[in-house]
Amino acid sequence: MKKSKLLLFMLVSAFILILAACGGDDSSDGNTSDGGDKASDGEKDYGVKxxxxxxxxxxxxxxxxxxxxxxxxxxxxxxxxxxxxxxxxxxxxxxxxxxxxxxxxxxxxxxxxxxxxxxxxxxxxxxxxxxxxxxxPETIQLVTLADSGITSYEDLKGKKVSVGAPGSGTYANAEQLLEIHGLSIEDDIVAQNLDFGESTDGLASGQIDAAFITAGYPTGAVEALNATNSVNIIPVSAEKAEELIAKYPYYATDTIPSGTYGLAEDVPAVSVLxxxxxxxxxxxxxxxxxxxxxxxxxxxxxxxxxxxxxxxxxxxxxxxxxxxxxxxxxxxxxx
Structure with a gap:
């Protein structure tokens, strides 16, 4: 009797071990919860997660x-x-x-x-x-206040002008546009390295006279400025635009339409993309x-x-x- 019970115990134990082993194999083969190395059904595996x-x-x-x-x-x-x-x-x-x-x-x-x-x-x-x-297009906008007396690039000489941070895209745009108009950042203006928000704040407070802003129009910072102060955008003539593009072919001609920032007329400009x-x-x-x-x-x-x-x-x-x-x-x- 004791031998029969022992034999039954051994058989049951062996059966349980076999079941456990089979279950472990199934779990191992199908595990994809470790970060998704395998693509889900119907999705292409592009090799990145x-x-x-x-x-x-x-x-x-x-x-x-x-x-x-x-x-x-x-x-x-x-x-x-x-x-x-x-x-x-x-x-x-x-x-x-x-x-x-x-x-x-x-x-x-x-x-x-x-x-x-x-x-x-x-x-x-x-x-x-x-x-x-x-x-x-991202338009290079030279922004001033309507009562600043600045109506052309040539009027910037000796003025405080925000040109963006050194090494920024805005700085390079400002440098090249000034160059085409016979001016330089180092010698002809008092350059200020301000971001867009600081630039419009500086214009509103009278701390600067003009600011270069490279962005798609209408630009939020300029719209906010125009809500309290009438703004003006200085135009780039067709001749100067052509000269700029001949030297720097990644520029394109652009137009800021009337009504933008309350402008009474279209303003010719240039842009990058x-x-x-x-x-x-x-x-x-x-x-x-x-x-x-x-x-x-x-x-x-x-x-x-x-x-x-x-x-x-x-x-x-x-x-x-x-x-x-x-x-x-x-x-x-x-x-």
């Missing part, structure tokens, strides 16, 4: 657009994508080089300087970044999918600049290498 879009300050245009782009890319590719606050163009190019993000907003001129190793990137070219696509840059080592399939997610869904962009983002102009003004994935998309839709 997350993407970061480097934008700019929260009060600018890049940040809200970046949030929309992040949502579109996440939805269309299945890769979780987030928009990150940053110091904008020049800092974004350096951050991509340092692998602190995968996608970034940048001005076309800054992207060109970075890849060529000129201006603020003198002697330190960035060779790990390529273009995804152009977005919309906002664009998206990406790390070169992102796969062709992924960049194709990201490009398609943005340019096929521009009707879902609620920001005012969304109407200017079009596949047919996606390669305009770009002076750097285009990522093969983006080039594939634009070849498909534009041919």
């Amino acid at each position: 997350y993407l970061s879009i480097l934008t700019g300050g929260t009060q600018g245009t890049y940040y809200p657009l970046g949030g929309t782009f992040a949502d579109l890319i996440s939805t269309e590719t299945g890769v979780k994508t987030t928009a990150e606050v940053s110091q904008a163009s020049a800092a974004n190019m350096t951050a991509l080089q340092n692998e602190e993000g995968e996608i970034a907003f940048v001005q076309t001129d800054i992207a060109y300087y970075a890849t060529e190793g000129t201006e603020m990137f003198e002697g330190q070219p960035i060779d790990t970044v390529s273009a995804l696509g152009a977005l919309y 906002a664009m998206l840059a990406v790390k070169k080592d992102l796969s062709e399939d992924l960049v194709y999918a990201m490009t398609k997610a943005i340019y096929d869904n521009t009707d879902k962009i609620s920001h005012a600049k969304g109407s200017l983002i079009k596949a047919e102009t996606g390669l305009d003004g770009i002076g750097i290498e285009v990522h093969p994935g983006a080039q594939k998309y634009f070849d498909e839709v534009n041919n």
